[in-house]
Amino acid sequence: KLMRRARLTANGVQKSALYLGSTGSNIRVNGVQRRVLILEIDGTRYQHGSFSPGKITHLQQGQSLEILQDDADPKVIFVKSL
DSSP states (O other), rough: HHHHHHHHHHHOOOEEEEEEEEEEEEEETTTEEEEEEEEEEEEEEEEEEOOOOOTTOOOOTTTTTEEOOOOOOOOOOETTTT
């Protein structure tokens, strides 16, 4: 994960993503279900990450997020604010 973040920081394309919401994942930590972000980037929807509900409570639907995206593999995304 750290290597991917370093690679994206060095070579990723800076873009804006529209936060559409989140959905529950199949992962639970201490009994709490993790959340997957639903982002729209350049007209395409992506599901990203596995976050604790507390870490994403400040996000509001329709909010714009600054991201880095891998040009070679668009599914590889780094959300700067998280």
